[in-house]
Amino acid sequence: MLRRYLRLLGVQLRASSLLAMQYRGDFVIEGIISLFWTATALAPLFVVYRERESIAGWSFGEALLVIGWFTLLQGILEGAINPSLTGVVEHIRKGTLDFVLLKPADAQFLVSTARFLPWRSINVLAGLGLFVYGFHLIGRAPSLVGVLASLVLLGTSVLLLYSLWILTVAAAFYVVKVDNLTYFFTSIFDAARWPASVFRGVLAFVFTFVIPLAVMTTFPAEAMLGRLPWTSLVWAVVGSLLFAFLSRRVWLHSIGHYTSASS
Amino acid sequence: MISVRDLRKHYQVHKRPPGLKAALRSVIHRTYTSVKAVDGISFEIKPGERVGFLGPNGAGKTTTLKVLSGLLHPSSGEVRVDGHVPRHREDAFLKKIMLVMGQKQQLLWDLPPAETFELNRAIYDVPRAQYKQTLDELVTLLELEELIGKPARQLSLGERMKCELAAALIHRPKVLFLDEPTIGLDVSMQATMRTFIKSYNERNGATLILTSHYMDDVAALCPRVIVIDKGLLSYDGGLDALVQRVRPEKRVVLRLNQAVAADSLAPLGKVVTHDNVTAVLQVPQDAVNATVSRALSSLPVQDLTVENAPLEEVMSELFAESKARREKVGA
Amino acid sequence: MSARSTLRALPTLLRIGVSEAVAYRAEMFVWVLSTTMPLIMMALWTAVAREAPVGPYGSQDFVRYFLAAFVVRQLTGAWAAWMINYEVRQGTLAMRLLRPISPLWSYAAENIGAMPMRLFVVVPVAIFAVSTVGWKSVPETAWGWVFFLVSLFGAWLITFLVNVAIGTLSLYMESSTKLMDVWLALFFVCSGYLYPVDLFPPVWRTLIDWLPFRYQIGLPVELMTNAHGFGDALALLGRQWLWVGLLLVISLGLWNRGLKRFAAFGG
Numbered sequence: 057m058l059r060r061y062l063r064l065l066g067v068q069l070r071a072s073s074l075l076a077m078q079y080r081g082d083f084v085i086e087g088i089i090s091l092f093w094t095a096t097a098l099a100p101l102f103v104v105y106r107e108r109e110s111i112a113g114w115s116f117g118e119a120l121l122v123i124g125w126f127t128l129l130q131g132i133l134e135g136a137i138n139p140s141l142t143g144v145v146e147h148i149r150k151g152t153l154d155f156v157l158l159k160p161a162d163a164q165f166l167v168s169t170a171r172f173l174p175w176r177s178i179n180v181l182a183g184l185g186l187f188v189y190g191f192h193l194i195g196r197a198p199s200l201v202g203v204l205a206s207l208v209l210l211g212t213s214v215l216l217l218y219s220l221w222i223l224t225v226a227a228a229f230y231v232v233k234v235d236n237l238t239y240f241f242t243s244i245f246d247a248a249r250w251p252a253s254v255f256r257g258v259l260a261f262v263f264t265f266v267i268p269l270a271v272m273t274t275f276p277a278e279a280m281l282g283r284l285p286w287t288s289l290v291w292a293v294v295g296s297l298l299f300a301f302l303s304r305r306v307w308l309h310s311i312g313h314y315t316s317a318s319s
Numbered sequence: 320m321i322s323v324r325d326l327r328k329h330y331q332v333h334k335r336p337p338g339l340k341a342a343l344r345s346v347i348h349r350t351y352t353s354v355k356a357v358d359g360i361s362f363e364i365k366p367g368e369r370v371g372f373l374g375p376n377g378a379g380k381t382t383t384l385k386v387l388s389g390l391l392h393p394s395s396g397e398v399r400v401d402g403h404v405p406r407h408r409e410d411a412f413l414k415k416i417m418l419v420m421g422q423k424q425q426l427l428w429d430l431p432p433a434e435t436f437e438l439n440r441a442i443y444d445v446p447r448a449q450y451k452q453t454l455d456e457l458v459t460l461l462e463l464e465e466l467i468g469k470p471a472r473q474l475s476l477g478e479r480m481k482c483e484l485a486a487a488l489i490h491r492p493k494v495l496f497l498d499e500p501t502i503g504l505d506v507s508m509q510a511t512m513r514t515f516i517k518s519y520n521e522r523n524g525a526t527l528i529l530t531s532h533y534m535d536d537v538a539a540l541c542p543r544v545i546v547i548d549k550g551l552l553s554y555d556g557g558l559d560a561l562v563q564r565v566r567p568e569k570r571v572v573l574r575l576n577q578a579v580a581a582d583s584l585a586p587l588g589k590v591v592t593h594d595n596v597t598a599v600l601q602v603p604q605d606a607v608n609a610t611v612s613r614a615l616s617s618l619p620v621q622d623l624t625v626e627n628a629p630l631e632e633v634m635s636e637l638f639a640e641s642k643a644r645r646e647k648v649g650a
Numbered sequence: 651m652s653a654r655s656t657l658r659a660l661p662t663l664l665r666i667g668v669s670e671a672v673a674y675r676a677e678m679f680v681w682v683l684s685t686t687m688p689l690i691m692m693a694l695w696t697a698v699a700r701e702a703p704v705g706p707y708g709s710q711d712f713v714r715y716f717l718a719a720f721v722v723r724q725l726t727g728a729w730a731a732w733m734i735n736y737e738v739r740q741g742t743l744a745m746r747l748l749r750p751i752s753p754l755w756s757y758a759a760e761n762i763g764a765m766p767m768r769l770f771v772v773v774p775v776a777i778f779a780v781s782t783v784g785w786k787s788v789p790e791t792a793w794g795w796v797f798f799l800v801s802l803f804g805a806w807l808i809t810f811l812v813n814v815a816i817g818t819l820s821l822y823m824e825s826s827t828k829l830m831d832v833w834l835a836l837f838f839v840c841s842g843y844l845y846p847v848d849l850f851p852p853v854w855r856t857l858i859d860w861l862p863f864r865y866q867i868g869l870p871v872e873l874m875t876n877a878h879g880f881g882d883a884l885a886l887l888g889r890q891w892l893w894v895g896l897l898l899v900i901s902l903g904l905w906n907r908g909l910k911r912f913a914a915f916g917g
Contacts (some may be wrong), residue, residue, distance in 0.1 A: 150423065
């Protein structure tokens with residue numbers, strides 16, 4: 057079973073790389089644009105830190121780590137997660153999702169692995185660059201334990217992002233004109249470029265429990281700095297697993313809705 | 320193979336009259352109407368049969384096909400396909416069936432069809448050796464050699480449809496649902512598709528259900544037809560028998576050596592068309608022999624054929640009939 | 651197409667635009683949710699201003715500014731670039747061209763038609779702003795209201811015309827939406843959407859004053875929150891409408907040339 061799915065993943069990855077090779081001209085443009093976006097994402101940071109040394113307990117260098125994580129995850133989101141999202145939306149609009157549902161393999165797996173944009177890995181590199189610059193400004197290197205913890209959190213963050221993505225796709229089954237969904241998804245994710253302690257009250261609650269952005273970027277940054285409590289790490293792991301479970305349920309429910317209500 | 324008992328599929332549809340006011344009102348209060356896409360139909364299909372679904376647009380043909388393939392859950396009724404309940408969508412079931420939709424495509428748009436085939440091979444878990452054999456066969460029969468290496472977007476509609484069909488058959492489905500497979504294709508491509516579909520059915524003993532607007536498809540492929548109209552089954556049986564029932568008259572087509580007056584045709588039967596040297600007469604079945612001999616003796620006949628009424632006409636008459644009947648019942 | 655028949659058709663186009671907006675209200679809601687960036691920035695800047703005001707802005711001022719920015723963004727939305735791009739790729743633009751009225755009018759009507767629905771979101775936000783941070787959240791004078799509305803319309807026109815110009819480029823090249831991405835990135839940085847433009851370093855300020863972006867969000871927001879006196883406001887409005895005129899020439903020029911190309915090569 058597992059081997060079959062691994063093989064399937066291999067075939068899908070191959071198709072994606074073939075596609076990417078076909079459009080390698082886009083590579084340059086896409087690369088430039090995503091670097092450009094990263095640069096503009098830094099602009100508010102510069103404006104804010106022109107006024108203050110530290111904001112909500114985060115110095116400029118430390119805040120750069122959060123943006124680094126944001127950029128890195130954005131690369132994963134746009135390279136491995138979003139393209140398939142657009143694919144599902146397209147399937148629903150054209151009515152070709154039927155073909156996916158007719159296949160004797162898990163539909164969620166099939167749509168999730170349908171498309172990758174390998175070029176977007178540039179963002180991952182940009183994120184790593186930001187880490188280096190951030191630690192250079194702070195003036196010390198991260199501890200080994202910190203790096204290990206942040207790697208665990210990389211896993212939970214990707215799982216969380218993916219689950220959020222599945223939830224968004226599930227919405228596409230109910231809303232007819234869904235082009236906005238990708239945009240919605242990225243714009244919500246945008247808030248993750250700020251350290252979570254900036255947000256108070258309702259927003260703090262929303263970004264921790266409803267859309268756990270804090271967990272995705274602030275936690276790993278704190279882990280690198282060696283100031284993330286162990287309990288938070290455990291919570292991140294447990295929470296992301298719960299989120300994954302929930303999104304799976306919602307997905308199955310939506311497929312049920314689709315097959316019982318569509319025409 | 321396929322058994323359907325008292326299948327119903329009803330939808331709740333949100334209805335909104337045109338106009339701004341109505342649009343604003345519908346924000347607060349939506350009115351729903353129930354659409355009975357399929358309203359209690361039953362039939363049995365034996366393994367290896369080729370069956371045509373006929374009916375006007377919106378009759379419930381596609382809905383029935385989607386229920387049979389497990390894409391839609393029936394509102395009520397019992398459906399079995401080779402012992403499986405389609406809506407459970409078991410892998411074993413899905414590996415036995417395929418649905419081809421002429422208006423929708425599963426080929427990966429920017430990649431050559433060969434990649435889609437390969438993907439389907441992996442998804443359907445087809446053993447390498449069998450895959451190679453099937454593919455070789457499909458490539459030969461459908462003449463795909465030149466096509467499978469080009470990106471799908473560069474293929475013409477007909478070429479793409481051939482590849483669609485091939486992609487659907489990689490796993491050698493035992494049950495094949497074809498929803499308007501020839502739509503938009505030119506006449507010769509339609510013929511190619513038909514020949515291929517028939518030979519697939521004969522070689523593999525696959526069961527086949529087809530819907531089409533082109534009566535030629537149905538006439539060439541389906542010895543048996545099921546007519547669905549407004550979600551109800553209005554006929555199930557042989558195609559010839561259906562034509563007999565709706566249009567018991569035959570057509571006598573005359574080609575003449577020289578023009579004749581309309582008066583000389585009238586006593587022979589109902590004149591359907593008449594211009595100079597050709598004429599088409601409509602006569603009751605039992606009068607065919609008499610008419611033919613009278614025509615041969617009284618007219619300068621060069622050539623004479625006896626035909627059934629065109630299927631298109633038969634169908635439109637059938638649907639008009641059932642519509643009239645419904646309206647009478649309604650009144 | 652005469653101006654008179656266009657004018658006669660316009661009410662119907664607008665009405666259909668409104669009906670469409672009503673039909674797609676769920677999508678609009680999603681869009682509104684995806685434009686909540688000002689609220690995030692509000693949280694951020696009020697956190698910064700917690701200890702001491704930033705430039706002329708205290709916590710309250712930031713609340714006022716970003717609520718206004720949210721309102722302005724809602725009311726100046728345009729998405730013609732994506733529509734044009736999509737229709738060019740799908741070949742449906744040809745259908746629009748068959749009609750005896752310029753497609754630009756229908757795009758405009760569709761975009762404006764969404765505004766009444768948006769009011770359902772915007773008015774409560776404005777009322778909320780007034781009730782929490784006072785009457786300074788909306789123009790205090792009659793001329794203030796007039797200027798605000800004029801700037802709002804100008805801002806929409808700039809957004810719409812840029813959309814048309816970039817959308818039209820899809821007749822020349824494949825990746826015009828990428829260009830829109832670049833435009834959007836600049837828009838976010840320079841428009842005053844993420845921070846009031848006064849907080850920019852002075853050198854940059856001058857540049858931004860001459861770029862179109864700040865007239866899309868910043869100016870209407872400043873006019874809504876009474877940031878300028880009569881004279882300054884008038885001068886800024888003048889610059890905004892200068893951009894409207896310039897973009898009108900550019901976008902119509904591109905559009906007409908693009909259509910000639912479209913007619914020559916086919917869709």
